[in-house]
Amino acid sequence: MFSEEWPLMMFTLLSQLAVGTYIILLFIRFSLMKNDVDLSVRLTNPGLKVVGPIMALALVLSVFHLGTPLGAYRAVLNLTSSWLSREIIMAGGFFVFWFLSYSTFKQGKPGVALGIVTALFGFAAVFSNASVHAMSVRPAWMDVNTYLAFYGTTFAMGCVGATSLVAFELKGSAVPAPAGKILKTVAIIAGIAVAVPLVYTPFFVSTLNAGSSAAHDSAAMISGSYLMPLVIRAVLSLAGAVLLYSVMKKPQSILPVNQAFGALMLIAAGEFIGRYVFYATAVSIFTGRTLI
Amino acid sequence: MTQLGFHYDMSTCVGCRVCQIACKDKNNLKVGVLYRQVYDMESGVYPNPRIDHLSMGCNHCADPKCVKNCPTGALYKREQDGIVLHDKNKCIGCKLCLWSCPYGVPQYKEDEGIIGKCDLCADLLAKGEEPACVTACITRSLHVGEIETLRKQYGNIADVKGLPGSEMTRPSLCITTKKK
Numbered sequence: 001m002f003s004e005e006w007p008l009m010m011f012t013l014l015s016q017l018a019v020g021t022y023i024i025l026l027f028i029r030f031s032l033m034k035n036d037v038d039l040s041v042r043l044t045n046p047g048l049k050v051v052g053p054i055m056a057l058a059l060v061l062s063v064f065h066l067g068t069p070l071g072a073y074r075a076v077l078n079l080t081s082s083w084l085s086r087e088i089i090m091a092g093g094f095f096v097f098w099f100l101s102y103s104t105f106k107q108g109k110p111g112v113a114l115g116i117v118t119a120l121f122g123f124a125a126v127f128s129n130a131s132v133h134a135m136s137v138r139p140a141w142m143d144v145n146t147y148l149a150f151y152g153t154t155f156a157m158g159c160v161g162a163t164s165l166v167a168f169e170l171k172g173s174a175v176p177a178p179a180g181k182i183l184k185t186v187a188i189i190a191g192i193a194v195a196v197p198l199v200y201t202p203f204f205v206s207t208l209n210a211g212s213s214a215a216h217d218s219a220a221m222i223s224g225s226y227l228m229p230l231v232i233r234a235v236l237s238l239a240g241a242v243l244l245y246s247v248m249k250k251p252q253s254i255l256p257v258n259q260a261f262g263a264l265m266l267i268a269a270g271e272f273i274g275r276y277v278f279y280a281t282a283v284s285i286f287t288g289r290t291l292i
Numbered sequence: 293m294t295q296l297g298f299h300y301d302m303s304t305c306v307g308c309r310v311c312q313i314a315c316k317d318k319n320n321l322k323v324g325v326l327y328r329q330v331y332d333m334e335s336g337v338y339p340n341p342r343i344d345h346l347s348m349g350c351n352h353c354a355d356p357k358c359v360k361n362c363p364t365g366a367l368y369k370r371e372q373d374g375i376v377l378h379d380k381n382k383c384i385g386c387k388l389c390l391w392s393c394p395y396g397v398p399q400y401k402e403d404e405g406i407i408g409k410c411d412l413c414a415d416l417l418a419k420g421e422e423p424a425c426v427t428a429c430i431t432r433s434l435h436v437g438e439i440e441t442l443r444k445q446y447g448n449i450a451d452v453k454g455l456p457g458s459e460m461t462r463p464s465l466c467i468t469t470k471k472k
Contacts, residue, residue: 067385067405074364074384084363084388135361136391137456212456285456286396 005279007064012129013157013275014058015091016150017268019122020158021165022051022098024186026115028162031182033110039176045105047165052098059091083135087128094121126154138282139215140222145197145204149278152197153271156237159190160244160264167260175255180248183255187248191241194267197274198234214283221281233273240266295354295374296412297439297464298426299446300347303471305433307332307345314428315349318413325399327410328425333454344470346452347434349425350397350410351463352376358389358398367398367409374439374464375412383407394456395463412436439464 025044032040063069079085097118104111130150133141163186166179175183201222208219222230244263247256307330315321315328328349336342352369356376359367366382367389369375378398383406389398390407398409413423417436421427426434435442443466450458450465458465 065386067387067400067402067407068383071364071382071384074382075386076363077382078363078365081360082363082388084361084386088363132361132388133391135357136388137357137394137460138391284391284396285394 005065007061009275009279011058011062011065012150013153013268013271014054014061015129016126016154017157017161018051018055018058019094019126020154020156021054021161022048022094022122022158023119024155024158024162024189025051025165026119028166028179028182028186030112030115032178035178036176039179041105041108043166043169043179046169047162048098048102048105050165052095052102055091055095055098059095062091083128083131087125087132090121090125090128094118094125097121126150133282136282137285138218139208139211139285140218140278140282143204143207145200146278148197148200149274152193153275155193156190156241156267157264157271159186159193160240160260160267162186163190163244163248164257164260164264167255167257170255171257173254184245184248187241187245190244190263190267194237194241194270198237201230212285214285217283218281221283222277226277226281229273229277233270233277235270236266236273237270240264240268240270293371293374295352295439295464296417296436297352297374297442297466298349299435299437299442299466299468301431301433301435301446301468302344302346302452303468304431305330305345305347306431307343308430310428310430311347311349311425311434314424315410318424319408321399321408322401322403325401325408327397327399327408329396331454346454347425348395348397350376350412351395351450351461351465352412354462354464357392357394357461361388361392363388366406370414373417375414376409377411377414378407378409380404380406380408394460439466442466 025047029040029044063072066072075088076085101111101114101118104114130147134146163183205219205222208215240263243259243266247259309330312326312328312330316326319327328347331346333344352375356369359369359376363386364382364384366379368377370377385405387400390400398407401408416423423436426436446466446468449467449469450463452467452469
C-alpha cells in the first residue's frame with residue numbers, strides 16, 4: 001500500500017531541498033553582497049542554477065502519484081478551498097520565479113526583489129504542502145508536527161545543500177573571511193532545523209496518546225515498531241549537523257568538500273527515514289478496524 | 293436547500309451484507325472496491341457476548357471535507373438535494389479524498405486511475421426509485437429521504453462507538469442504536 005506513495009514522498013523531500021537550498025543561498029548572497037558583490041555572485045550563482053532542475057524533478061515525480069497523470073493540469077481548479085491546488089500554484093510559481101531570478105542573477109543584476117518573491121513562493125509551497133497533510137483525517141498529520149517536520153526538512157536540507165554547493169565552488173581555493181562567518185551561521189541554522197522536530201517528538205507522541213484510537217495507533221507505531229528507524233534518523237541527522245558545524249567552526253583556509261557533502265548525505269538519509277516514518281505511521285481516523 | 297440522507301437502524305440490522313452486494317452489483321464494482329460496507333463490532337465477554345453491525349455508505353455530509361480538499365472540483369455537492377457527487381471526467385486520482393473522508397468512503401479504482409463513491413443512486417432517485425442498498429435490505433434497516441424528516445422520525449443520533457465525531461463533517465445520517 002505504501003509503495004504508491006513513493007513518488008509523493010520524493011516530491012516532498014526534493015521540493016523542500018530545492019526551496020531550502022534557494023532560501024539559504026539567497027541568504028548567503030545577500031549577506032555577502034554588502035561587502036563583496038563579486039564574491040556573492042561567484043559563490044552562489046552555480047548553486048542557484050542547480051535549484052531549478054531539482055524542483056523540476058520534484059514536480060515531475062509528483063505527477064506519478066496521480067492515477068491519471070495526463071489530467072495533472074486540472075489540479076489547480078479548486079484554489080478557493082483545496083490546499084493541494086494552492087500547493088501546485090505555489091510550487092509552480094517557485095519554479096517560474098526561480099527561472100526569472102536566476103536569469104537576472106546571471107546577467108549580473110542584483111535581483112533582490114525577484115529573489116525575495118521566489119523565496120516567498122517556496123516558503124508558501126512548503127506551507128501548502130504541510131497543510132495538505134494537516135487538513136486530512138489522519139491524527140498523526142493533524143498536528144503542528146507536520147509543519148515542524150516540513151520546515152525542519154526545508155532548512156536542514158537547504159543549509160547542507162547550499163553549503164555543499166558553495167564548498168564545491170570554492171574547491172581548491174581559500175574561504176574568504178566574510179563567507180566563512182556566514183557559512184558558520186548557516187551551520188547553526190541547520191542544527192536548529194534538525195533539533196526542533198526531534199525535540200518536539202516526545203510531546204507529539206504524548207499528544208497522540210491522549211487522542212482518538214487512530215491517534216493511539218500512530219503513537220504505538222512511533223514508539224514501537226518505528227522507534228528504531230526514528231532513532232537511526234535522529235543519529236544520522238544530528239551527526240550531519242555536527243559534522244557541518246565542525247567543518248565550519250575550524251578556522252581554515254580551505255573548505256573540505258568531502259565533509260560538506262558527507263553532512264549532506266547524512267542529513268538527507270535522516271530526513272528520508274523521517275519522512276518514511278511520517279507516511280507509514282499515519283493512521284486514518286476511520287479504518288473500520290476501530291469498530292471491532 | 294434540501295438535504296437527502298440515510299437512516300440506518302442498528303437494532304434491526306442482521307449484518308447480512310445484502311446492501312453491500314446490491315451496491316456492488318448496481319455500480320458494477322471490481323473486487324476490493326466497496327461504496328457501501330458493513331462492519332461488525334464484537335464486544336462483551338462470555339456469557340454475554342455481543343455483536344453489532346454498521347452499514348456505511350457516503351453520508352453526503354453538510355460540510356464534506358472531500359469536496360473542500362478535492363483539487364479539481366471533481367467532488368461537489370449538488371445544490372438541489374445536497375448529494376455529494378463525483379465527476380469522473382475531472383478526477384485525476386490524487387487520492388486526497390481518501391485522506392479527507394472521516395468515514396473511509398471514497399474508493400480508489402486502480403484500473404481506472406480515479407476514485408469512485410456512493411452517489412445515493414442519484415439515477416434511481418431521479419426515476420422515483422430508492423437506492424439499491426435501501427431496496428435490497430431484507431430487514432428494512434435502511435431508509436433514504438430528506439434528512440430533517442428522517443431525524444424527526446428516527447431521532448438525531450449520528451455518533452456511535454467507533455465512528456468519528458459527527459461535528460467534523462456533519463453527516464446526513466441518523467442512526468437508531470441498539471439497546472444495551
